[in-house]
Amino acid sequence: MKKRNTLLVISIGYIVILGVAAVAAPSIAPYNPVFQNLDERFSPSSKAHFLGTDNFGRDILSRVIYGSRSALLVGIVAVSIAVLIGSVVGLLAGMAGRFIDNFLMLLMDSLLSFPTILLAITVVSFLGYGLLQVMLAIGVIFSPVFARLVRAETLAIKTESYVEASRALGTPMIKTVYKHIIPNLLGKVIVQCSITFALTVVIEASLSYLGLGTQPPDPSWGLMLKDARNYLVLAPWMAIYPGTVLALTVLSFNVLGDALSEKLNPKL
Amino acid sequence: MDRFIEIKNLVKLYFGHGFFDRNRLAVRAVDNVSLGIHRNTVFGLVGESGCGKSTLARAILYLDPPTSGEVWFDGTLLGGLSVNEIRTFRKRMQIVFQDPNSALNPKMRIEESLAEGLINRGVTAKARTARIEKLLDLVGIAPALRGRYPHEFSGGQKQRIVVARALTMEPDFLALDEPVSNLDVSIQAQIINLLLDLKQELSLTYLFISHDLNLVAYVSDQIGVMYNGKLVELASADEMMANPCHPYTMKLFSSVPGKQAIDGPTANGNIGAVREKLPSRPSDCCLYADQCSIADRGCRHAQPDLHEIRKEHYVACFKI
Numbered sequence: 001m002k003k004r005n006t007l008l009v010i011s012i013g014y015i016v017i018l019g020v021a022a023v024a025a026p027s028i029a030p031y032n033p034v035f036q037n038l039d040e041r042f043s044p045s046s047k048a049h050f051l052g053t054d055n056f057g058r059d060i061l062s063r064v065i066y067g068s069r070s071a072l073l074v075g076i077v078a079v080s081i082a083v084l085i086g087s088v089v090g091l092l093a094g095m096a097g098r099f100i101d102n103f104l105m106l107l108m109d110s111l112l113s114f115p116t117i118l119l120a121i122t123v124v125s126f127l128g129y130g131l132l133q134v135m136l137a138i139g140v141i142f143s144p145v146f147a148r149l150v151r152a153e154t155l156a157i158k159t160e161s162y163v164e165a166s167r168a169l170g171t172p173m174i175k176t177v178y179k180h181i182i183p184n185l186l187g188k189v190i191v192q193c194s195i196t197f198a199l200t201v202v203i204e205a206s207l208s209y210l211g212l213g214t215q216p217p218d219p220s221w222g223l224m225l226k227d228a229r230n231y232l233v234l235a236p237w238m239a240i241y242p243g244t245v246l247a248l249t250v251l252s253f254n255v256l257g258d259a260l261s262e263k264l265n266p267k268l
Numbered sequence: 269m270d271r272f273i274e275i276k277n278l279v280k281l282y283f284g285h286g287f288f289d290r291n292r293l294a295v296r297a298v299d300n301v302s303l304g305i306h307r308n309t310v311f312g313l314v315g316e317s318g319c320g321k322s323t324l325a326r327a328i329l330y331l332d333p334p335t336s337g338e339v340w341f342d343g344t345l346l347g348g349l350s351v352n353e354i355r356t357f358r359k360r361m362q363i364v365f366q367d368p369n370s371a372l373n374p375k376m377r378i379e380e381s382l383a384e385g386l387i388n389r390g391v392t393a394k395a396r397t398a399r400i401e402k403l404l405d406l407v408g409i410a411p412a413l414r415g416r417y418p419h420e421f422s423g424g425q426k427q428r429i430v431v432a433r434a435l436t437m438e439p440d441f442l443a444l445d446e447p448v449s450n451l452d453v454s455i456q457a458q459i460i461n462l463l464l465d466l467k468q469e470l471s472l473t474y475l476f477i478s479h480d481l482n483l484v485a486y487v488s489d490q491i492g493v494m495y496n497g498k499l500v501e502l503a504s505a506d507e508m509m510a511n512p513c514h515p516y517t518m519k520l521f522s523s524v525p526g527k528q529a530i531d532g533p534t535a536n537g538n539i540g541a542v543r544e545k546l547p548s549r550p551s552d553c554c555l556y557a558d559q560c561s562i563a564d565r566g567c568r569h570a571q572p573d574l575h576e577i578r579k580e581h582y583v584a585c586f587k588i
Contacts, residue, residue, distance in 0.1 A: 098285065161371040162381075164331060165430075168363050169385035169437060170355045179384070183375040 008259045011252035018249060022068040031059035033066040034217040042235045052237040054227055060238065063219040064245055070213075070220045071249065074135050074204040075197045081139025083193060086146020091177060093147065094154025105151070108144035116141055116199075117206055124212045134213045138200050149192055153185035160184075187264030194257035198250040205246055221246045271304035271340075272473050273328070273441065278302070278337030280320070280327050280497075297323040298334070299497040302574075305441075305490070310467070310474040312488030312505065314481055314520065320497040321477045322366075325443040328475065329361050330354050342440070359389065362434035366446040368426035372418040378429050379414040385436040403432040406469075407462060424455035428462065435470070443475045448483070460487060481520055485509050493517045496555040502574060503581040513583045515560045554586070562587050 021028060030050070037057035044052045051060040093104040111119070123137035157163060157180070166176045207213035208222030216223060221242040228238035280298040283291065298320045305311040313321050327334040330346050339346040341361065349357060365371045372381050379400055386396045401411035407428040409421075418426055427447060434442055444463065448456040464487065467474060478484050484491055484505075491508040493501040493516065501514040512518050554572055557563040567586055574582040 160373075161365040161367060162373045164326075165363070165365065165371055165433065166384060167331060168329060168358055168361075169433070170359055170388040171384060172355075179376075180373050184373070 007255055011255040011259075014248060014252045015256065018068050018252075019072065021065045022072045025065050025069055029059075029062035029065045031062040033058065033062045033219040035059075042231070044235075044237060051241045052235070054224070054235070054238050055231055060224070060241055063224055064221070064242055066219040067221045067224060067242065068245070068249075070131055070208075070218070071201050071204055071246075074131065074138065074213075075200045077135040078138035078142065078200045078204075079193050079197050081136065082142035082146050082196060083189065085140065085143035086148075087150050087189070089143065089147040090150025091154055091181070093151045094158065094181075095173070095177060101151075104147070108147045111141065112144045112148075116203060120203055120207055121210070121212060124207065129212055129215060131214055134204060134207050137207075138203050141203075142196050142200065145196060146189065146192060149188060150185060153188055154181055157181050157184050187260075190264060191257050191261040194253050194260055198253035198257070201246065201249050201253070272307040272342055273305040273475075274338075274340040275304070275328065276302050276338040276340070278324070278327060278339065279335045280323050280332070281335045296497050298327060300337075301494075301497075301499045303492055303499060303502060305473055305475060307473055308467070308471050309489040310476050310487050312484035312491040313475060313477045313494060314479065314484050314491060315494035316479055319494045321494055322445050323497075324494070325363065325445050325475060325477055329358060329363055329443060331363070359385070359437040360439050361441040361443065362437055362439040363443040363445060364427075364430055364434055364447045367450050368423050368430050369418075369450070371430045372426060372433075374418055377415050377417055378421075381418075381429070382414070382433050382436055385433065389437070399436065400432075403435055404429075406435070406466070407432045422455075423451050424459060427451060427455075427459055431459075431462070431466070435466070439472070441473045441475070443477070445477050446479070447476075449478065449480070456483075463487070493520065498555060498584065499574060500556065500584045501582065503578075507578070507581050511578070511581070513577060513581070513588045514585050515562055515587075516556050519559075 035058060037053070040049065040053050040057040041055055042053065043049055043057075046052070049059050049061070051064065054060055054063070089104050089108060093101040114122075119141050120134075120137050123140060124133050127133040127136060160180075163176060163180050166180055171179070204213055205220070205222030205225065208220040209226045211226070214220035214223055224242040225239055225246075228235070228242075231238055278298055278301045279296075281293055282295040282297055284294045301324060303311070313324070315321050323332065326332040328339055330339070333347075341357075344357070346354065346357070372378065379397075382400045382403065383396050386399060391399065400414060404411045404414060409425060409428050409432070413421075418429075421429065431447075447463065448459050451459060460483070463474070466472060474487075476484060476487055485508070488505045491503060491505050492499050493508075493514065495516045501508070501512070501517045503511075508517070512521055552570060554560070554563065554567040554570070557567040560567065564587075570586075572584045572586050574584045577583050577588055
């Protein structure tokens with residue numbers, strides 16, 4: 001228990017630092033993230049460049065800091081879109097009759113049946129490249145996860161006596177949904193948000209790595225890994241630092257998700 | 269005597285799901301039940317789990333409308349009302365559920381739970397608070413605790429709160445669906461006494477559902493015994509206790525610990541084993557025939573209907 005708590009504190013601390021870095025990037029970052037200093041290409045860690053420089057002589061620390069902006073922005077917007085679409089679909093499917101339920105779930109299942117990255121590539125190639133498109137694509141892709149969750153919870157909560165009692169008390173159905181059903185499934189949705197957030201960060205990095213997300217020279221962790229690919233032996237730090245930051249971000253949000261799950265759904 | 273609630277030939281069927289099963293009858297949950305409940309009395313409904321007692325209660329309140337049959341409530345035919353009219357009408361009939369732990373929204377303070385019905389009736393905030401405090405006091409919960417959440421109360425306290433919530437609607441009729449089965453024996457007595465006091469004080473009418481025959485005999489004026497969705501015996505409580513006639517009623521009696529077995533030792537020994545029968549079996553056979561100790565061939569070729577064997581004592585059995 002003690003160990004878990006330590007891990008959780010570290011994770012939350014890391015997420016807070018990441019958030020601060022993203023918001024205050026211009027005042028924290030020692031260099032302009034796109035400034036190229038060709039004299040200092042491939043320099044390892046030094047006083048001037050704490051995490052070294054890349055193939056264009058750009059400061060890696062500054063790029064990692066600025067990269068957190070697109071990672072977190074994509075995470076927040078994409079998860080919000082997914083929660084919004086997923087909750088509406090899930091509540092509708094859970095509350096309405098069998099026919100609507102089957103139809104909506106068929107729709108969601110067909111979205112789920114595609115490999116995530118493949119679907120992301122498809123959506124992005126339809127909408128065009130860029131951060132906004134990536135956010136939309138990831139939001140749509142993850143909405144079935146929330147739709148399934150919300151529907152399952154709705155169906156479970158619907159059988160609780162207090163929902164039936166509320167009907168006996170003459171409460172209209174819409175009011176029952178937001179007074180009884182939504183408050184009782186919120187906990188599970190928040191947990192899922194945290195876990196999905198971690199996944200969106202990975203997907204954003206992957207899409208950028210494939211050249212579909214953030215466009216150069218803007219900094220993004222995925223792009224940095226892409227640049228590093230050709231210089232793994234010559235300048236391994238180019239991959240190690242953004243890779244580590246990316247991995248820690250995913251890990252932190254997963255730890256946070258687990259902790260929230262225990263806190264918000266104590267029955268588990 | 270005026271019959272406050274009159275149920276005529278009530279049937280509730282559940283059908284299969286999916287394209288191919290849509291018209292396949294899955295369960296005959298309540299099968300042609302007729303009964304009447306007098307004003308300010310308690311009608312006790314006994315039967316094993318799954319025999320349709322709760323379904324009957326929910327059908328009477330139109331929470332789960334019956335497939336066919338009539339429910340008359342104080343002279344009003346419920347089937348003739350629109351959905352909205354039912355919703356308004358339902359404030360006169362409330363239900364108390366078996367499990368107090370799931371009957372209260374865990375995310376709501378109990379005053380919010382109690383306020384729900386009052387808000388629906390358009391009671392002002394000030395009057396609501398006064399009413400909630402009075403009701404909590406009436407059911408024996410300190411009104412000062414009204415800001416607490418359900419998990420801060422014990423099972424018995426929660427059931428008191430659930431009763432208070434039902435009373436916020438000022439109902440005439442309460443369906444008590446196994447209101448004490450989930451409570452400790454010592455608490456059961458308290459809740460039963462509370463319910464009986466409330467009945468006198470507020471002149472309520474109860475449908476009291478339970479599988480505990482002794483309990484039903486204690487609280488009820490009239491008793492109905494249900495088996496597999498059918499009412500098999502109906503009599504006043506005294507008559508039922510003195511002269512149980514249907515073989516199933518006798519078996520229920522013999523399964524009460526401390527009571528002498530009436531129809532001799534059974535092969536199964538407990539009522540749980542009675543449930544092996546599928547409820548959807550063909551309807552041209554007495555549903556109890558397979559378990560019955562006195563059934564003969566005739567019992568397997570027709571279904572018995574309730575007939576009067578003594579004054580106000582009805583039994584559905586060919587052999588009685």
